[in-house]
Amino acid sequence: MVRVDGKGNGDSLIQVRDLDKKYQRGSEEIDVLQGLNLDVDKGDFVAFMGPSGSGKTTLLNLLGGLDLPSAGSITVAGDEITHMSASKLTAWRARHVGFIFQMYNLIPVLTAFGNVELPLLLTRLSKADRRRHVEAVLGVVALSDRLDHYPRQLSGGQEQRVAIARAIVADPTFLLCDEPTGDLDRKSAEEIMDLIDRLVHEHGKTVLMVTHDPRAAERAHAVLHLDKGVLVEGAGGGA
């Protein structure tokens, strides 16, 4: 159940309360997010839509602990992340968040295997266990035969699947997707959305996705519109 009125019962996986984010541009102060409230339950799939500059990516960055709000709080699985130190936030991010970007953001000098293995390097898993995990998730994204391929040897859709594998390999609490189909052709975009669908429905992942693509948004349980820094509940998604 997704709510934007701030009246959730407190059991939600993600609770955002009175979130403000201001940017300073020269002498001008820009309000990007204003008094934003959000409750997302475990297993929810939420799409955020809105015009460019409406604050979608800023919201995603705040939810992922990549940026700090000007006011308000974000609580994920009982952890209030808005007052964590940088080092705690980094550790929290590694444990709870999987990021999927529009431009894939793979490390070009590492193979698909090396890219997916990155988050696991920070764990205490043995080399053999890391290999097992990486091979398993590359199997989930149907790239078992591309382990040793470098990003330049993969298509855009394959690169995004590697990025998704990297995002899920450490089994995070939730996934943040910033326009995951934005740089893909229609067919690849459908494949990626099928994959995200499977992560939600078969693997029980919680997904928060920013998108401009109405077809991608249709897959979500809830579509929320950001307008002038405020979240507005839109038409229901596919669920």
Place this chain on the structure above:
Amino acid sequence: MKFFRLVLAQLLRKKVRTTLTIGSFTVALFLYGLLVTIRGAFSGGADVAGVDRLTVINKTSLIMPLPFSYRDRILRVLGVSGVTYATWFGGVYQDEKNFFPQFGVDKDTWFDVYAEYVLPKDQREAFLRDRQACLVGKSLAKRFGFKVGDRLPLRGTIWPGAWEFNVAGIYEGNRPEVDTTGLLFRFDYLEERRQFGKGTVGWYVVRLANPDDAVKVTRTIDEGFANSPFETLTQTEKAFATAFAKQMGNIEFLVMTIGSVVFFTLLLVTGNTMAIAVRERTGELAVLKTVGFSGPGVLALILAEAVLIAGQGGLIGLGLAKLFTLGGDPTRGLLGTFYLSWGSLGLGFMLALGVGAVAGILPAVAAMRLRVADALRRV
């Protein structure tokens, strides 16, 4: 170790740039190796000087002699366990360009005081038997092809005339830094033949029973000969050798200046390379932080890259320098020693790593402080 592959992959990203940076370190450390070797050649005496030896020279000048009678008086000073003496000969072998040092030394005590010279027993006995005997250092023998039994003529410059010696032995050093480019002959032969200066020696070398007594013994000797026609200046052998080396100019200063310029340039080159390397992969560093790499972790990765480049270049450069010096003195024996010690190699390697770390620190700190949200916005 699990991060090593990540560091290595980054180094291989721009192979030409990495190779050129490693090349800079190679050239710089090769140069360092040669400079240190040359410095050692000029101040080698100072580096190998015995800590338990003092040198007593005429206070006026090294070229002024001291009376032979001083020997027994020095020997009586408390704390002195042995005394020997030498005199500079300054002869010419065939041509003046064939310079090498020659000393008239006391046949009975020289090798007791200078334990670093190694000479086979039969050759030492031959030296003691023959008044015209001489001993040549291994490097000198190699330079001119001298062999035991050779007749070696010198033209005297201080004491004119034709002087002839019989090569009774070839001495070596008990370690590579020991100078073996000289010729030692018997002082009594010099004393017998020379026309002037009889009853004097060039300088004394004093062996101490306890090196801790150096200051006390130095003062006692100099005070004992104060206000005499031949006042003495006693100093540690290291100080004496350093002063002697400085007669040829401040080689140490020259070497340090060149070395500092080289390393400073290297610092700028590597620092610039690392800064470019970090700047062009801002997005990737942001991704690393996004997936959970901490700021200090990213700093360590960048530093590891810089230090790895420096270490590789340093190893190659120092290895080449060592190989070069193993080939022998390029001046064919003019330099006292031509040896690059393992200690200098180790110091050079540490210097290389240090320069690498310093060069990498600013870009690494910038990477550590990178704000993920800002960096991702730029991708």
